[in-house]
Amino acid sequence: TNLARMLEHGRLGGTGKMLILPVDQGFEHGPARSFGPNPPAYDPHYHFELALAAGCNAYAAPLGFLEAGARDYAGRIPLILKLNDHDLLADEEDPEQAITGSVADALRLGACAIGFTIYPGSAHRNAMYGQIRAIAEEAKRAGLAVVMWSYARGSALSKDGETAIDVIGYAAQIAAQLGAHIIKVKLPTTHIEQPAAKKVYESTGIPIGTAAERVRHVVQCAFNGRRIVIFSGGAQAEDDTFLDEIRAIQAGGGFGSIVGRNAFQRARTDALTLLGRITDIYAGKAG
Numbered sequence: 001t002n003l004a005r006m007l008e009h010g011r012l013g014g015t016g017k018m019l020i021l022p023v024d025q026g027f028e029h030g031p032a033r034s035f036g037p038n039p040p041a042y043d044p045h046y047h048f049e050l051a052l053a054a055g056c057n058a059y060a061a062p063l064g065f066l067e068a069g070a071r072d073y074a075g076r077i078p079l080i081l082k083l084n085d086h087d088l089l090a091d092e093e094d095p096e097q098a099i100t101g102s103v104a105d106a107l108r109l110g111a112c113a114i115g116f117t118i119y120p121g122s123a124h125r126n127a128m129y130g131q132i133r134a135i136a137e138e139a140k141r142a143g144l145a146v147v148m149w150s151y152a153r154g155s156a157l158s159k160d161g162e163t164a165i166d167v168i169g170y171a172a173q174i175a176a177q178l179g180a181h182i183i184k185v186k187l188p189t190t191h192i193e194q195p196a197a198k199k200v201y202e203s204t205g206i207p208i209g210t211a212a213e214r215v216r217h218v219v220q221c222a223f224n225g226r227r228i229v230i231f232s233g234g235a236q237a238e239d240d241t242f243l244d245e246i247r248a249i250q251a252g253g254g255f256g257s258i259v260g261r262n263a264f265q266r267a268r269t270d271a272l273t274l275l276g277r278i279t280d281i282y283a284g285k286a287g
């Protein structure tokens, strides 16, 4: 029911596609880097308003941002409470996330889902898989959907490895096997990180040449489309470049996007225009 609430809400309601506004960057990247480009975004209410005005399916944030808007916005938009977070204050090769909220918090805030980041590729990955196993069990028992940010990252991977097609497919598969209903990954490149996987891609000719083909393959890796795979927006980009990515996700059978910086770092009217164009593409109203 909570998954349906998200799928039915907003401009993409009923299409099977999703656009989610995630605003955990204040924690993940720092407030000045995140909100400095558009200072109204320092205010937590700004993001509730933006997600509502844009007709997003859901708004995802850590505990503090959701609590700061709960009294004014409860019940107006599906919420995803991010239950772990990571900051950039300490340099580390192998990142891990701190648990920053609970299933009880998500229920108290009326959220539809919990959000959780895993870092396949980090030396701490197994501890994170264990944490989400327990938290997801509790969340599902309470009827909450589970959204996983599956970000390949850590000393086991090269810099290009974080977005390598084999690694992104693997990250999507791990999240699906851990029981995620919605899986968020980065858009993959043509780079193949693991030698053993490279042989298979080359010998079987899995099509990965275009962005749409790579999206299709990642969806295949997440149980052949039986789990919802959405793609992250990334750092601010030119509108045309960004919309080309959205078209590739749509053409490749992706389920949508989770767009933070490309939304709240623009002035509100520009953001609403861009988000409107994204929902048009996912609703099949624009090429």
Ligand code: FBP
Pocket: 022, 023, 024, 025, 028, 029, 149, 232, 233, 234, 235, 258, 259, 260, 261, 262
């Ligand atoms: P963006 O659209 O801003 O990329 O947001 C998506 C997101 O997953 C955020 O939830 C998270 O804070 C951020 O990306 C992580 O980005 P990075 O890869 O730079 O750590």
